[in-house]
Amino acid sequence: MTTNANGLTVGIGFDVATRSASNRELQRDHWQALIARIDNVVDYVTLEDGFARAEGDGFDAVLLANWLAPRSRNIGIIAGAPVSFLEPFHVSTAIATLDFVSEGRAGLLVQRYAEVQAAQARRTLGELDGFPPAQVTALERDSLDTIEAIQRLWDSWEDGAIIRDRESQRFLDGSKLHYVNFEGAEFNILGPSITPRPPQGQPVTAVTYRKDEDPLIAAAADVVFLHLEAASIGDAVEKIRSSAASKAVVFVADITLEAGRQSTADLAAQIAGLARSGVSGIRLLLSDPTQQVAYLSNELLPVLRAALLLRSPANGSLRDRFALPAATNRFTAAA
Amino acid sequence: MAKKQVILGAQFPGVNNFTVWSDPAAGSQIEFSSFRHFAETVERGKFDFIFLAEGLRIREQKGRFHELDVAGRPNTLAILTALASITEHVGLIGTLTTTFNEPYPLARQLATLDLLSGGRAGWNVVTSPGAFTGANFRRGDHLPHGERYERAREFIEAARAIWRGGAFSVHSKHFDIAGRSQLAPLPQGTPVIAQAGDSDEGRELAASHADLIYSRHGSIEAGQAFYADVKKRLAKYGRSPDALKILPGAHFVIGDTKNDAEEKLHAIRLQQVSPKNAIAFLEQVWNRDLSNYDPDGPLPEIEPDVSGSRLAQGRANNQDIKSRLETARHWREIAARDRLSIRQLAIRVTARQHFVGTPESIADEIDRHVQADAADGFVFAPHLTPGGFDEFAEKVVPLLQERGVYRTEYQGETLRSNLGLAGPSSEAVPTGLAAVG
Numbered sequence: 001m002t003t004n005a006n007g008l009t010v011g012i013g014f015d016v017a018t019r020s021a022s023n024r025e026l027q028r029d030h031w032q033a034l035i036a037r038i039d040n041v042v043d044y045v046t047l048e049d050g051f052a053r054a055e056g057d058g059f060d061a062v063l064l065a066n067w068l069a070p071r072s073r074n075i076g077i078i079a080g081a082p083v084s085f086l087e088p089f090h091v092s093t094a095i096a097t098l099d100f101v102s103e104g105r106a107g108l109l110v111q112r113y114a115e116v117q118a119a120q121a122r123r124t125l126g127e128l129d130g131f132p133p134a135q136v137t138a139l140e141r142d143s144l145d146t147i148e149a150i151q152r153l154w155d156s157w158e159d160g161a162i163i164r165d166r167e168s169q170r171f172l173d174g175s176k177l178h179y180v181n182f183e184g185a186e187f188n189i190l191g192p193s194i195t196p197r198p199p200q201g202q203p204v205t206a207v208t209y210r211k212d213e214d215p216l217i218a219a220a221a222d223v224v225f226l227h228l229e230a231a232s233i234g235d236a237v238e239k240i241r242s243s244a245a246s247k248a249v250v251f252v253a254d255i256t257l258e259a260g261r262q263s264t265a266d267l268a269a270q271i272a273g274l275a276r277s278g279v280s281g282i283r284l285l286l287s288d289p290t291q292q293v294a295y296l297s298n299e300l301l302p303v304l305r306a307a308l309l310l311r312s313p314a315n316g317s318l319r320d321r322f323a324l325p326a327a328t329n330r331f332t333a334a335a
Numbered sequence: 336m337a338k339k340q341v342i343l344g345a346q347f348p349g350v351n352n353f354t355v356w357s358d359p360a361a362g363s364q365i366e367f368s369s370f371r372h373f374a375e376t377v378e379r380g381k382f383d384f385i386f387l388a389e390g391l392r393i394r395e396q397k398g399r400f401h402e403l404d405v406a407g408r409p410n411t412l413a414i415l416t417a418l419a420s421i422t423e424h425v426g427l428i429g430t431l432t433t434t435f436n437e438p439y440p441l442a443r444q445l446a447t448l449d450l451l452s453g454g455r456a457g458w459n460v461v462t463s464p465g466a467f468t469g470a471n472f473r474r475g476d477h478l479p480h481g482e483r484y485e486r487a488r489e490f491i492e493a494a495r496a497i498w499r500g501g502a503f504s505v506h507s508k509h510f511d512i513a514g515r516s517q518l519a520p521l522p523q524g525t526p527v528i529a530q531a532g533d534s535d536e537g538r539e540l541a542a543s544h545a546d547l548i549y550s551r552h553g554s555i556e557a558g559q560a561f562y563a564d565v566k567k568r569l570a571k572y573g574r575s576p577d578a579l580k581i582l583p584g585a586h587f588v589i590g591d592t593k594n595d596a597e598e599k600l601h602a603i604r605l606q607q608v609s610p611k612n613a614i615a616f617l618e619q620v621w622n623r624d625l626s627n628y629d630p631d632g633p634l635p636e637i638e639p640d641v642s643g644s645r646l647a648q649g650r651a652n653n654q655d656i657k658s659r660l661e662t663a664r665h666w667r668e669i670a671a672r673d674r675l676s677i678r679q680l681a682i683r684v685t686a687r688q689h690f691v692g693t694p695e696s697i698a699d700e701i702d703r704h705v706q707a708d709a710a711d712g713f714v715f716a717p718h719l720t721p722g723g724f725d726e727f728a729e730k731v732v733p734l735l736q737e738r739g740v741y742r743t744e745y746q747g748e749t750l751r752s753n754l755g756l757a758g759p760s761s762e763a764v765p766t767g768l769a770a771v772g
Contacts (some may be wrong), residue, residue: 017517028451052439056517060440060447063416067451070367070420086440089391089471093410100409101367103756124439124514130473162407164356169609171356174400177393190470192393192400196365196407224344 007311009043009273009281009321010301011076011252013225014289017050017058027059034289035068035075041297043313043321044076046109046206046225046283051082051120062094069102076318078107079208083146084132085113085121091146092153092193099198104317107204108150111144112217130187138185140214144183147205147220152180153320154202155329156192178331201327204318208254215239219246222324227254227284232271233277250322252281257296259288270305275309280323336659341705341740342580342712342754344428344549345377346386348720350394352616353586353687354405355606355718362721363404367417369721374418376721377425380728383753384426384457384527385418386549386714387411391435392469394649396615397624401649403612405720406764419452426750428457428529428547433486435463435472438493438505443742445526446498446518454522454749458494459529460547462487467648484536485509491528491544498525523751531701532621541579542568546756549714550583553688558583558709573632580711580754587690587697587715589726596691602719604682616685619647620662630678639663698734705740 014034025321038045049061065079081091081096091108099106104294113121118134125131132142156318161176180191206223209215218224218240230253237251253274255267262270271282286292306308314321346356348364355361363369364676377385386520388413394401411429414500431441449456449484463485466520469476478486486509493505493512500519515578530540541548542565550561566576588603590596608616610630618625622640638658640646670680690697704710717723735741 009598028453050517051443052514054515057443057515057518059450060444063412063444063447064451066413066416067420069418070371087435087472090410090436094413097409097415097417099412100365101414122512124512125437126511128437128474129477130475157407164361166357169357169611171400171405172400174402177400187473188470188475190392194390194393194406194408195410305748 003317004303007309008275008279009252010310011044011046011078011281011283012038012042012293012296013048013254013283015048015050015285016061016064016080017048017056018287021241023299030290031064031068032071034293035072037293037297039072039075040313042284043281044078044105044107044318045301045310046078046107047080048109049080049082049111051085051111052124052214054120062091062098065106066094066098069098069105072102074105074313074315076105076107076203076204077102078109078318080109080111082111082113082121083150084118084142085125085223088146088149088187089153089189089193090210092150092194093195095150095203096154096193096198097193099200099203100195104199104319106198106200107206107223107318110143110147110205110207110217112139112207113320114139124196125210132186140217141185143217144220145182145186147217149180149182149184149189150185151205152330153189153191153193153200154198154242155323155331156180157195157197158329158332159197159201188240197329200317200319201329202319204322204324209236209240215243215246217254219243219248221248222319223250223252223322224248225252225254228278230273233274233279249324250281251279252283253277253279254283254285256285257287257292259291264300264303267300268307268309271304271309272307338535338738338740339705340742340755341701341710341735342582343380343382343394343741344384344386344426344582344712344714345373345380345382345713345724346388346584346716347373347554348405348717348723349388350390350404350406350408352404352607352609352612352685353716353718354720355603356405357609358719360722361719364720365407365409369615370409370418371421372721373724374422374425376724376728378422380724380732381745382425382724383712384428384455384750385415386428386459387415387430389430389432389461390649391432392471392649394647396618396647401615401647402481403609403615412448415450415456416451419448419455419744423453424455424745424753426457426527426753427452428459428527428750430459432461432468433490434464434465434478434483435468435474437489437512438490438510439497439512441490441619442494442497443516443518445494446516446521449521449523449526450518454751456523457527457529457547459531459547460487460545461531464649482509484540485531488540488544495525517734520667523749525674527750527754527756538565538568541565542574543572544578546751546754547580547582549582550710553583554556555704555707555709558704559707562708562710567764575757578756580756582712582714583688583710585713586718587727587731588692589694589730590692593692593696596693600689600691604686607718608678608682608685610678613681615647616681617677619650620659620666622646623658628677631676634667634677634680680726694730694734697731698738701731701735702738702740
């Protein structure tokens, strides 16, 4: 294989719920076979969660990610969660656990619900204090709050908080645990986490950015999946980068594979174009995973690699793969 | 007549001073390799299930994070689902609160675990202290103390409605929810439900809604009394005595001889109750800073502080004011009578029921309790992570198998069937229970 350190990263996007309707034994076999096929082929997989979806909710994606992690060795696993309908504390510990189980390959895909989908999600919870109303401004604010709360919880144990010091009879150094004191629009979280700092320090936070969305949430993520026409990618990157306090450093273009609709040559040309538009990677969204994974590994990816468009899949943490800097701890830095 | 079969659960060593961290053999409590080692050993020993406790806030004492004991654990459902991936038969029971979860997200997660494990999911239903733990959750301290069990009962019923699949709609005092679940049918119909409360309310909830009760283990006579009491309650819910398994929590120390095992237990107790731990333990009852006292000296003569605020936070066994005074008086009596120091007293009064002896005597005792209807089995918690069951699986399990009271191979496909539970508990329990307790 030709190695290439400068090409695009490549990931695969699965919608978990679309597979969950089939026979349950087949479902396990399906996921087992799929992860085995893609483990060494792409950099990461994203698992879109179908929480409260009226046409079928399917597996909880964060738990599926934890099931897939011990069955894989290399691939990054970015688990989806519609965070405004969940407890940030539980999401934070579940992704930290995924990072322990996968030894540093974990990410969180922050999913945003709007309109009918948000209203349906709220109906599964009822009218509760602490959760945002199903209204666009409140949901956006809550997504931002949730990202901040989750990331603070990941920092709430410094590295080296566990000392096992027989001399002083202490297991923990309490000075290395921190209240996160998060105060948001709908909820407060005191902390610290119950889970120690995960291997990556900060697992990768990703969001999908769609046309005409407010760029603030994308700006709060490490990795942004741009679900846009190729022509509007440059403007979107500029808009997100220039929004206040933008942290987003990695931009990835979404390409939806439609079985039988696109020729390999057309796709290769499209991806070559994207490589010149300022993104550092592509995410291939699959509608029919079994068929399309075979096509990807047997045909499309070899062609893209031969054209030196893709970076060779790397080892190491998911942050490393996205060339994100090592995570610093806000509480250590403050000390 | 065939002998009653022993059920064995394996608790992953928890977050308290019972789990020894100062021993050279003590490994990580958080790395996945520890969970892998633990799960593989337990499955080799043909245990019925792995059991995880829950704590949703770091413990505090005297306004500081409690430093003396093991702390830092994974998300319960996430780690159980990861373990489902590397095991084939052993059940996976997680302790999950009904206070800081909502029925749809939690039921969906348990359904996911049940499907991905091929029918091995279990849920130990608990309630949480409000204000202290609530500080980490959206809804905060939302639930009056007296309504905890009521919410728990309604929560289980809501979860069952969701597990039936398709459209669900629940309108009760605590819930007003509707939606649609695609994850049915589940391999077990409903995941196995466990309950741990020892109060009258807890026993009643177990009798009406649970498949397992995780109880306290005392003498064989105390076990028989508890067993009879709980089993007797089943009839009014139309359930047979077999529909609820009674599993006390217990511990073991294995030695080459009885004396060897007793000596090992003594050494473990000294590790568990370090000098600072003994002081911290007394402080929970005295509700005062006792750090100036000598752990090897006599008990404080000063009385417990009976003002309202609590020194220790995040413990299940916090005592009320009246019992603090009584406990202090009682402990002083024991210490005076037997000439015990603070540390010796702490070791004495925090003693938990142990099976201590040779593999043969431990197998005997387990079997005796089960055949005498003091229990249907035990949930054992070892004092070491991750190797705490290595010796048990190698030496005690084969003896139970020789007696014909323990499986040599897993028989059922699901946790429910391995436990000898007939069918999904939703079929055994009339729905819409209104008058309980």
